Amino acid sequence: FQPAEMAKLVSIMIAASYIALQVKRARELDLFTVQMGIIAAIAGLTELEPDLGTATIIFGIPLAMLIVAGLRRERVLQLLLMGVVGAAVMIFREPYRLERLKITYDPWSDAQNYGYQTVQSLSAIGSGELTGMGLGVGVSKYDYLPEAHTDFAFAIFCQENGFLGAIFVFLLFAAFAVYAARIANKARDEYGQVLAMGIMLLIVGQAIANLLMVGGMTPVVGIPLPFISYGGTSLIITMAAIGILVNVGKQGEKGG
Template identity: 60%
Template sequence: MTPRRQGVKLWKNNHEAIMTLVIILLIAGLFNVFSSTFVMAERDYGSPYAFLLRHAVSMILGLLLCYVGARVDYHKWRSLIMPVTVVLMACLLVVLLFTDPVNGARRWIPLPGFSFQPAEFAKLVSIMLAGYYISFRNGQGKEVNLFNRQLGVVGAMALLVYVEPDMGTACIVMGIPILMLVVGGLHFSKLKWLLLGGLILVGFMIYMQPYRLERLMVTYDPWPYAQDQGYQTVRSLMSIGSGGLFGMGIGQGLSKYDYLPEAHTDFAFAVFSQEMGFFVVLAILIVYMLFCRYAAAIAMQAQDMYGQMLAVGVLLLIGGQAVVNLIMVSGMIPVVGVPLPFISYGGTSLVMSLFAIGILVNISRQTTMIKEKELIREALRREPKLIRRTGPHLRRVK
């Protein structure tokens, strides 16, 4: 029999693929941040590069943390999760009790030269808490439960974020760990309580803030409300559609001229679509899909449950936010304030996302190293003379 021909591989391993795709998105984000902010930056700060420089600094800091996350064994984060959670909860309380509101919300802790948004790191900490709980129960040979202490802590963090108010981020902080429980083996019979609780929560939120029902109704037909509740959705759809197949060109779009609110943050995709056109947008969508494909491969190949759950959490964090942002900007769901990973402007969000990528890379690196050691052991078992032929370093493989 002839040996089976191997397909062409673009990358040597999954983490090389992940980093390549993230770098592509970071480069696209740099172009988009500058293009969507230079008018506002010139008007408000006297320099067209003000937002770009801040974004670049955040990207450099995020890449440094990405390097740390990639080099530090991901198991070590499990022992630090509780003190980190305590510090984060304290930061969330500081935001609510001791900071001044900006645009009606308390979300940032002002620091010299920049501001810090603790709610963004609550997303990653909630993933670590859920991964810790699921792996612990798996190690004991027990099923995961919907009601547990770790999820209770996650719920408390989500509540503090919701009160800021930041409902979109609160839903992510609470939603991803619940999805991780489902992936981690939550019994089907317990899902009914999850669905019931979700319906009750949605009803309560609409009762407390009736405008949310109006926003939901406007989503499915925003055009009659183009001057009030549907203004942002209509302007977003018009920006996306005006890009056509090839776009208006970098810096040539009209959305940045106070035409589309939050054009550089939550609605960055609309600006990108207007200036780059359908084909470039399609390429970026393919990059996100490839990211999800390789992140899923890392999760499936991870050597322990903790690694699997962390990888699933990062996949849901990056891929899930991308999906929510894209369908929000496209007018299919109400505006919820979720950024597009690596494309939208936002310092803390970018730093947190890159740190999460570093952890994902480390999970893949650990898996690759274990597989390589297994291959060497197998080769030595089959042909012991390899030790004499290939050098003494193989004797160190345990």
């Protein structure tokens, strides 16, 4: 059981309750609130594990919800400044994070150490070509690619299903984003709208972060690919989030 996975959904629900209340009262949104303080504390404890990837999701998705909901431009600029400073502190606090950042766009320069996972991931993706080696036939999962069943599951998926399989996964997440956005638009109250938006950002945001990491475009962080990466707690929480989203949609249909 991983409490940090549950914290992702809890942080969204906390942020949604604050945003919905402010919107209902026609008040401005703010960064410095009790609710955001609680979310920041949860993210901080997660980062101390250390798990920067999950901490970023826990704190980043509620911030994205605030921005989408209409956070003032001045606050957004403050947020960007704090984000740059915070990222610098987090990176330099752990030496390995700086090393991972350095080799992000040239993993072959340290292919046997910090760049190993990225190199093996790209090799697995490339070897899949157009149609893949065949389901279950991929070889990189056998002691070549670390975390092949969790954070880098998509690389093995590409090796076995090829470019066409990868496009299919992209389309599935895009379809989910459209579905969630429609539910948010038809929700019967402010809380339902914001919560549906938050769940969409959580699942699609994690998918984008994981796909960028597997593709070697961002440093390696511990963010799973929803529905595909192995992980009991992650799957349960993701399915719970989908259940909440569907319920919001049903309530919207009744209200309409």
